[in-house]
Structures are given as C-alpha cells and as structure tokens.
Amino acid sequence: MSEKLIEFKNVTYFYDTDEDEENRPQPSPAIKDINIAFSKGEFAAVLGHNGSGKSTLAKMCNAILIPTSGEVTVEGMSTSDEENGDLIRRKVGMVFQNPDNQIVATIVEDDVAFGPENLGVEPTEIRRRVDESLKAVNMYDFRLKQPHNLSGGQKQRVAIAGVLAMRTDVIVLDEPTAMLDPVGRADVLATVHRLNRDYGITVIMVTHFMDEAVQADRVIVMNKGSIVLDGTPEEVFSNTAAVKSCGLDVPQSTEFCSRIGIKNTVLTAESAVEEIMNIYGGGAK
Template structure:
C-alpha cells in the first residue's frame, strides 16, 4: 500500500506548564490521515489546537503521547527530523519571520543552498518557483518593499524551492488585507491543482475552506467534524454553536430557508446562489 502523506495516531500534546496535573491537553487524542495530493483545511477557533497539530506535521513539536508519521517517517525519531522537514515545508503567519535575505531571489535560494543543491540547479529552481507564485518580475527587489501578500508569496517560493512533497500553511493569510489574502489563496490553490502538491491549510477564514477536498474542524484539542466543504458548512447551527461562521452565501441560504424560501442549504459561492435564485424565479 502506498504511504499516506501524513498520519497522526492518537496524538496528545500538553504544553509544559508549572501545574502539569491541571494543565489541559492542547491536542487530545487526535487521529487523522492526509492523502498525497489532497487539499485539506483544518478549521477552528483560537485555542482549538489547529496550529499545534500543524506544528506536529513538521516535527516542530513532538507528541506527549501517540505518533505522527510523514511519508512513513516517525517525527519523534531525531534521525528523521531533517528528512521530515524536507518532505513537509511550512509557511507561517508572518512572512517577515521567514524572509532572511535582502533580495527576493537570494531569499528563495537560501533553502536549496542549505540543502547543498548545485548552483545551476538552484538558479533554475529559484526562477521556476518565483514564476509559480507570479513573483518572477520582482526577483531583484528588496523584500521589505513588497506588500504583505507579495512577501507571503516569496515565502511560499522559498519553501517550494526546497521541493517538499507537502506544504503546511499555518494561518498564512491571517496578517494580510483582503486582496493579499486572495493573492496567497490563489497561489495555494494553483500549487495543489497544477502541481499536485499536498496542501494543508490552517485557517479561521471560512471562505478559504470552500475549495478544499476535505475539512477537519477542531475544538478544545479534538476533531469534532470532518467532511467535504458542502457537508460541513451546511451544518450552520452546529458551526455557530462552536463559535465558527460559515461562508456568507451559506449563511444567506440558511436565513432564506428559515424565512420560508425553498432554497438549497448547501450553497457555498455567489455563483451558486445566483444560479439557485434564478431557478427559483423561473418557477414563480
């Protein structure tokens, strides 16, 4: 059987605190699998454990108990850490924390250089990865002069240049304005669609989850919902009860249905809403 991209088995994680007996588990017996080539979104409120589980997938954290495997490699085995991080790259919330050079192309080259990649290969990787994120024209610019969305795309290019099999985006759009968020989200979707790369997106923006293959919802360190975007978001009451929103069009469909309009409850996008309303109008 082909190895899964990531497997978490009964993972528990407890942050080191003074009162160990009374401190809660940030991750509480979580088991999940990520398929190769999948676009998985993990949703949850602040403190739900979604970022903590993300850091386990890159061996930044090791489970208090349980196991995490990245392409079959046990993340708690120190001998595997280098390989694990090569296979599962990570893009963080603040791009400034990931940019290390004063020129864009030098920043993207930093990772491959540390991996000992030959110079000619580095050159082609840098150019290719900057083109993938639509930042090639900015290759000689200073990163600190770029917008937030552009910086984040450079950070993504830097991870891509190390040629991982999976990229984990840990709330990578949280500090961006709406247009920057759209830029980065389109880049993430392209990486998954065009290049078949496994993508795990940690977010609390519901609209970002609409295009996922699968959504996992976490709360209080546990997985409480799992399914397709249509399946998850149509459960409006349940989502609201755990303090999460749903996409605006799903919310609108929910309110219309409650007002007596005979409309589908699993609408996700504006296009779907327009199509549904047009069909309703034609029946009147």
C-alpha cells in the first residue's frame, strides 16, 4: 500500500576481520539474512541490546556499510553499486551517537551549511535552508555560537539541522540520545517527532530506551543479527516474553498492567492510570 523507500533483501553482513589471524574463530555475522522494508513517512524505532546488529542495520541504510550478501535498495538504487553512494546519501541522512564527532565547523550555522555546501547548492539557497533548519530544531538563536559551548542535546539538534538542510527524505538516527541527559533526550525526541509529523520525513531511530520506542509508529526488535519482532508498539510490547528473551525490558507501565492481569497493550503511565480507573476506579469519584 505505502511506498517502500528502503528495502533490505536477504541481507547478511560480516565485519571485516584481519586475514592474518587464522586462529581467530569464525566470526558470527552482525546481521543475518534480514528482509525488511521501510516506507515513506513512517517513524520506526529499532530496538535491541548491545551487539544485536541494530547499528549495523542503520549504517546500511545509506551505503556507509555495504551488505556482504543480499541487497539494500533506496528508492530502487542498490547500495552495493558504488556510484549510487552519493545519490543515496542525498536521500538518507544520518545522525550519530556522539554529537562531538559529527560537528565539522566552529560556528553552528557553518556546520549546518556543510551538507548543502557539499551538494553544491546556491549560496542564497543555503542561507535560506540553514535558517529554516535551525528554526525547525529551535536552535536559531544559537546560530552564531560555537558548538563546544552547547549542551549535548543542543549539539545533537544542530546535527539534526545539518541533515535537515540537506533536504533528505529519511533521517537515520543511531542512538542519538545515548549520551544525553534526560532534558537533552526529551528535546531531541520532540524535535525528531516534529520533523516526522510536520515535514513528513521518514525516521529510522536506533535506540535502547523503551520509552523512546513506545512513541514510534513501528517497533522493530533485533537480537543476534535477526529481526525478532516487528509491529506497532502495542503488538510488540504485548509479547512480553519475546521482548524479554532478547534481553530487553518492556515499558514499566506495560509490565505493571500485565502483572496485575489487565490489558498488556498499555504503553504509558497515563494510559495505565486510565485503564486501571476504568476497571477498579468506578466508585472513586
């Protein structure tokens, strides 16, 4: 029904190992025979604990990593074809975990301009895009500041603006909030959601925070290089046993409701309260 933007077909990926070290045990693939598609406009969260292959999956979306076997296509272009690399990266932008290691310039607005400058966009158009992108992430007032004076959350929003200014269709975020404090996390998340809602940008967000995944349209749970669960947050988290077998927790509210034996598709504290009131709270008023 909806348009497939990024498609993984039987994708397997092995990280390079030194061939000299013959005694090294055969490495297990970071990603094993994965088939998945992301469609336009969706907000997908990829969950998994360390070593589940979630970051590898993210890096394959814009031809940073090329599948060892199988094929990844972005709007029909295969990432295995080296000539497509740049075209694909014009469509799929990426934000990394460490905000310090992805900011290139010494002034915020110069950094946001870096992407469009590389694309050869006209100067006046770059100016327009930079201002617009900074406003979209609420960092316009900081445009002349130096990145090292910003907080982690602010830096990450600058990084997002940098991708936004390139006008990509997709933003892939690889654990963008892992190094941030709770306030920074909330800021970045709100920003990403707004971009998805208001600008129709497809978001693929790798995370290991349950509460971040809950807010997505679609949750994909990975374990040992395979996709274990794939569905709406309700579908995924109601399968408590499967989620836990991947070494992950379900959101606290879900856990609580399933323990006291009511619906286990409750995802947030608010809806848990509502549900409990519905069942037990009839006389409380």
